[in-house]
Amino acid sequence: MSDTTELAPLRIGTRASELALTQSRQVGEQLVAGSGRAVELVHVSTHGDRDRTTPLAQLGGTGVFVTAVRQALLGGEVDAIVHSLKDLPTAAADGIVLGCVPPREDPRDALCAREGLALAELPHGARVGTGSPRRAAQLRRTxxxxxxxxxxxxxGTRLARALGPxxxxxxxxxxxxxxMRVGRTEAISELLDPAVMLPAPAQGALAVEVTAQAVQESPWLAERLQVVEDPQTRAAVTAERALLRALEAGCSAPVAALAxxxxxxxxxxxxxxxxxDGSHxxxxxxEIPWDPAAGPLSGPSSAPARLGEQLAAELLERGAGEILEQART
Known part of the structure; x- marks a missing residue:
């Protein structure tokens, strides 16, 4: 048997931002725990990273931070990739599987305001920054x-717009x-209640993608993916993303969901x-009974997916399609 120090490291493809590196490192360490392997972070530049000025909705929204790292995975340059799950397109990618969904961090949005002000305390006409049409619309409504x-x-750049010199x-x-992941909780002046600002689908959750071949050929990795997996988070994000898919809305659309x-x-x-504009x-x-042993927690035929589709159909019957069409145009 070879010495464990000779085992190849787990190469994780990641964007080079502080947040992407931090969450990739954290998940990578969970995956290799007890295996004797190290984690190697491989930086991948995406279109969304290179273009820092164009609004995300105009860049194409869905997948703008995903395509390049997926290409690195399919090309064999890395063994796994870690995403913020809310950035993932809802359509499956050929040859790639969602290997695991770790436990979710707090899904709420956070207000970071000068002098520690809460949303209700901001003065009339206060300037509030966000790159999300969903957040902007809910701010305007409230x-x-x-x-x-x-x-x-x-x-760091966005925080500096409100809290820097x-x-x-x-x-x-x-x-x-x-x-929370990058250790900047001191900047939070208010955690916004979902009743005021409902989060984006899958916000706070991470996704670990691997190739189907890797799952078959690396038993140690397949086992560790199962250990890191959180069934409750998997079910919740499956319902949220099924709703997003049924609404035919991308990750930059003014749609919110939380399971x-x-x-x-x-x-x-x-x-x-x-x-x-927040006017409507x-x-x-x-809801459905929560029984993780009753059947699959993900996939188009799973109970969480059907829950998302059911609620999407209800929203469409009540005019959600017209709202989303207005947002697109």
């Missing part, structure tokens, strides 16, 4: 007096999960589609 400004950049905004809104296991033992999904929203909820 506080139509705000001046919502489109911004791009990594976590040359700040030009009163606040920015970011995903709480990203701030959670309730104290009563149900998987409950809440969702909304909202006009970009169609929202709803649905």
């Amino acid at each position: 506080r139509p007096d705000l001046d919502v400004v489109g911004i791009r950049g990594n976590v 040359e700040a030009d905004l009163d606040a920015v809104v970011l995903a709480a999960s990203g701030l 959670e296991v309730t104290a009563g033992g149900a998987l409950r999904l809440r969702a909304l589609a909202i006009r970009p 929203a169609v929202n709803g909820s649905a």
